[in-house]
Amino acid sequence: MKKETKMKPFNLIVTGYGGQGILTLADIIAKAALKQRYDVKEAELHGLAQRSGSLECHIRFGKSIYSPLVTRGRADLIIALDASEALRACYWANKKTKVLTNSKIFRSSSKLKQVLSKIKKFTKNLHLVDADSIVKKETKDITMVNMFMLGYAIKKRLLPLKKKLVWQAIEERINKKFLKENKKIFEKAFKSR
Amino acid sequence: MELLNKKRGFLFGNEAIVRGALESGIGFASAYPGTPASEIGDTFAKISKTEKIYFEYSTNEKVALEAAAGAAFSNVKALVSFKHYGLNVALDSLLPIVYLECPLVVAVADDPSCFSSVQTEQDSRWFSKLGHIPTLEPSDSQETKDMTKFAFQLAYKYKIPVIVRLTTRVCYSKSLVNFNKTIKGKTKGKFKKSWFKLGSYQTVERHKKLLKKINKIKQLAENSTLNFIEKGKGNIGIITTGPAYNYVKETEQELKIKLPLLKIGFSYPFPEKKVKTFLKNLKLKSVIVVEELDPVIENEVKKLADKNIKIYGKNLFPETEELKPEYVLASISTILKKSLPDELVENIKKFKSSEIPARLPLFCAGCPHRSTFYAIKKVLGKKKIFGGDIGCYMLGAFPPYEMYDFVVSMGASIGVSHGIAKSSNEKPVIFIGDSTFFHAGIPALLNLVYNKSNALVVILDNRLTAMTGQQPHPGTGWTGTGELTKIIAIENIAKACKVNFVKISNVWNFNQLCKDVKEAYNSKGVSVLIAKGECRLFAVKQLAKAGRDWPRFEIIKQNPKLNELAGFQCPAIKKEKGKWIIDKNLCWGCTICKQLFPDYIKVKKK
Numbered sequence: 161m162k163k164e165t166k167m168k169p170f171n172l173i174v175t176g177y178g179g180q181g182i183l184t185l186a187d188i189i190a191k192a193a194l195k196q197r198y199d200v201k202e203a204e205l206h207g208l209a210q211r212s213g214s215l216e217c218h219i220r221f222g223k224s225i226y227s228p229l230v231t232r233g234r235a236d237l238i239i240a241l242d243a244s245e246a247l248r249a250c251y252w253a254n255k256k257t258k259v260l261t262n263s264k265i266f267r268s269s270s271k272l273k274q275v276l277s278k279i280k281k282f283t284k285n286l287h288l289v290d291a292d293s294i295v296k297k298e299t300k301d302i303t304m305v306n307m308f309m310l311g312y313a314i315k316k317r318l319l320p321l322k323k324k325l326v327w328q329a330i331e332e333r334i335n336k337k338f339l340k341e342n343k344k345i346f347e348k349a350f351k352s353r
Numbered sequence: 354m355e356l357l358n359k360k361r362g363f364l365f366g367n368e369a370i371v372r373g374a375l376e377s378g379i380g381f382a383s384a385y386p387g388t389p390a391s392e393i394g395d396t397f398a399k400i401s402k403t404e405k406i407y408f409e410y411s412t413n414e415k416v417a418l419e420a421a422a423g424a425a426f427s428n429v430k431a432l433v434s435f436k437h438y439g440l441n442v443a444l445d446s447l448l449p450i451v452y453l454e455c456p457l458v459v460a461v462a463d464d465p466s467c468f469s470s471v472q473t474e475q476d477s478r479w480f481s482k483l484g485h486i487p488t489l490e491p492s493d494s495q496e497t498k499d500m501t502k503f504a505f506q507l508a509y510k511y512k513i514p515v516i517v518r519l520t521t522r523v524c525y526s527k528s529l530v531n532f533n534k535t536i537k538g539k540t541k542g543k544f545k546k547s548w549f550k551l552g553s554y555q556t557v558e559r560h561k562k563l564l565k566k567i568n569k570i571k572q573l574a575e576n577s578t579l580n581f582i583e584k585g586k587g588n589i590g591i592i593t594t595g596p597a598y599n600y601v602k603e604t605e606q607e608l609k610i611k612l613p614l615l616k617i618g619f620s621y622p623f624p625e626k627k628v629k630t631f632l633k634n635l636k637l638k639s640v641i642v643v644e645e646l647d648p649v650i651e652n653e654v655k656k657l658a659d660k661n662i663k664i665y666g667k668n669l670f671p672e673t674e675e676l677k678p679e680y681v682l683a684s685i686s687t688i689l690k691k692s693l694p695d696e697l698v699e700n701i702k703k704f705k706s707s708e709i710p711a712r713l714p715l716f717c718a719g720c721p722h723r724s725t726f727y728a729i730k731k732v733l734g735k736k737k738i739f740g741g742d743i744g745c746y747m748l749g750a751f752p753p754y755e756m757y758d759f760v761v762s763m764g765a766s767i768g769v770s771h772g773i774a775k776s777s778n779e780k781p782v783i784f785i786g787d788s789t790f791f792h793a794g795i796p797a798l799l800n801l802v803y804n805k806s807n808a809l810v811v812i813l814d815n816r817l818t819a820m821t822g823q824q825p826h827p828g829t830g831w832t833g834t835g836e837l838t839k840i841i842a843i844e845n846i847a848k849a850c851k852v853n854f855v856k857i858s859n860v861w862n863f864n865q866l867c868k869d870v871k872e873a874y875n876s877k878g879v880s881v882l883i884a885k886g887e888c889r890l891f892a893v894k895q896l897a898k899a900g901r902d903w904p905r906f907e908i909i910k911q912n913p914k915l916n917e918l919a920g921f922q923c924p925a926i927k928k929e930k931g932k933w934i935i936d937k938n939l940c941w942g943c944t945i946c947k948q949l950f951p952d953y954i955k956v957k958k959k
């Protein structure tokens with residue numbers, strides 16, 4: 161397989177809590193990066209963390225990747241399905257890191273405003289979307305927030321992957337029964353501002 | 354499935370093991386689930402029918418290992434897998450099996466940082482020395498597949514068990530693996546009779562023979578390409594192993610350097626000559642040993658190196674927790690007197706993890722264990738001695754339940770509680786899951802009865818091994834490959850153990866459950882209460898698959914009494930702007946909250 165050259169590794173953290181489809185999202189992104197001929201490594205955790213605990217996945221792609229883990233302070237992008245998890249993921253953030261976060265905060269005493277101002281101490285490059293509300297309007301079901309966030313990250317060019325390849329990866333990964341709904345949500349992201 | 358692709362696949366280490374086994378002609382695989390190794394068994398379970406190999410989840414790791422050894426004795430290629438604690442359980446049989454010329458592959462996963470473990474943070478590599486077991490340490494999925502194949506070759510050539518030692522990051526990192534052809538393994542062979550001789554003399558003879566064999570294998574390790582040298586500049590060298598290798602390579606890229614490096618993939622028997630050559634030929638002044646957990650390799654290197662060579666290791670790196678790329682980058686930078694990247698320095702200044710509250714895992718919505726803990730808290734209070742065991746029900750140790758006085762190891766809830774009952778005036782309350790009961794609870798229960806103890810054993814029977822991924826066990830009625838089998842009823846075991854009081858209580862009937870808890874506790878001597886209710890995560894998944902729905906509940910009237918729901922802690926129920934609400938997207942319809950507050954909670958109309 162020919163590998164894409166001349167590129168520094170792209171370091172991505174995908175985070176949220178157990179039950180939000182984080183592992184599926186990470187798998188789709190990694191597969192799309194493979195389709196784009198990058199060397200790819202992905203790291204995640206299984207077990208009790210999946211029971212509503214914090215869950216973070218690392219995805220790295222580029223010319224040649226050794227570590228599956230992103231080095232502290234070296235993330236290019238953080239995609240968070242929960243804002244308090246975005247803050248936790250700032251362990252990997254620097255001034256230039258882009259943070260794309262859902263405005264939701266689940267089971268936490270902290271308020272969105274406080275969390276966002278804390279994130280801004282790390283990076284001003286913050287993209288906030290109310291993905292839960294947007295998705296709820298479309299499907300009455302919030303388990304597809306992951307698809308919206310993915311679409312949004314591509315549309316805003318936060319994630320340097322081709323839409324076509326990402327969609328291929330989705331088609332290969334998602335159960336046929338739910339594919340239509342997922343497509344609707346994924347596409348919705350491209351129509352939003 | 355990625356794993357059954359022709360040319361290559363993007364695999365977890367846990368899947369790469371299975372691919373390696375398929376390319377080696379495996380015929381028999383056994384496992385007891387345990388994260389981070391659970392998906393090795395799960396993957397075998399998925400492919401065993403199409404690939405025509407035998408797979409089973411065994412009742413515990415000792416039994417799993419013995420079964421695999423039996424297959425290997427019958428000349429069928431066999432692999433057994435478990436997490437590190439599984440190796441502890443299986444050790445009693447593994448050590449003699451090493452004496453018995455048994456060609457077996459043992460995959461064991463350590464868990465530095467204890468991401469999915471609560472007992473110890475052990476380094477299983479010590480067992481290789483203790484038992485004289487050749488050991489391989491892969492650092493990514495490709496190596497995991499390659500080393501699994503090599504493990505089979507080694508096991509067969511020298512008739513010896515070989516350990517493939519993984520860690521969490523190898524198990525749960527995905528990368529591209531290039532495939533070779535799979536080989537159809539045979540599932541039936543022949544047990545060779547008349548080779549075994551019993552006697553202590555024979556055992557000592559076998560020990561001698563084993564040591565000779567290990568000496569031969571040592572030559573192999575010396576020349577193995579799994580222990581390779583990478584040339585570099587300067588007189589500071591690196592010796593590394595497992596996932597730490599990847600972090601060293603990242604550091605080299607980051608600092609734009611190339612250090613002389615020895616990667617150890619075949620770590621027992623230890624390749625002493627290779628290390629000596631590395632130290633001498635490259636005229637090294639100092640060596641940094643980069644490995645996770647204990648200084649296993651560092652100790653070996655220290656024995657071999659001249660006094661004038663400075664050895665760094667655990668004086669730079671932590672002995673607890675997994676290594677991270679930044680630890681390796683920082684330590685090597687310090688030794689080389691290079692400055693750290695600005696982003697890292699800045700982040701270290703700014704980021705304080707203590708300022709971000711931890712998000713503890715919770716019982717799922719509708720979890721049967723919540724009902725059980727809530728009932729016991731209500732009836733018996735929190736003051737009893739609670740002997741805890743391992744499984745999803747461990748979440749009862751966290752607020753708002755906090756009903757765990759100790760955890761030791763699987764089955765130890767009963768074993769330790771017995772000692773407490775005998776040595777105090779307490780009647781301990783024991784929490785043990787169904788799979789854990791079958792795994793190690795039965796001998797301990799026998800001991801309770803036999804030695805006239807006083808305890809309430811609550812068996813939380815959610816009909817699955819839930820925590821590790823919902824695997825079956827002897828109580829479920831199906832095997833690891835989905836075949837129907839006999840259901841072994843827990844109540845019958847308890848009765849056969851002559852427990853005075855045995856009762857099954859349906860956890861979905863909350864008031865009755867409370868009555869049963871009271872009755873069971875008040876009954877004299879040993880009592881067993883089987884709190885039965887299917888894992889709701891599993892049930893809901895089945896319903897969703899079948900395209901069926903379940904009832905959702907809603908709060909129809911607010912009342913101060915509802916504040917008790919804080920102590921119930923269901924992820925679907927929360928207080929927002931002073932009002933209790935149930936999130937219909939999260940409600941899995943278990944009915945318990947409605948049973949607690951029938952006046953305020955009702956089924957939601959569609």
Ligand SMILES: Cc1ncc(C[n+]2csc(CCOP(=O)(O)OP(=O)(O)O)c2C)c(N)n1
Nearest residue numbers: 387438743744745786787788789818819820
């Ligand atoms: C010796 C050993 N093997 C495996 C594990 C991993 N493990 C922890 S709990 C558990 C079983 C959980 O099943 P069960 O007792 O039925 O409880 P549930 O999670 O279903 O509530 C397993 C396999 C372990 N801790 N120790």
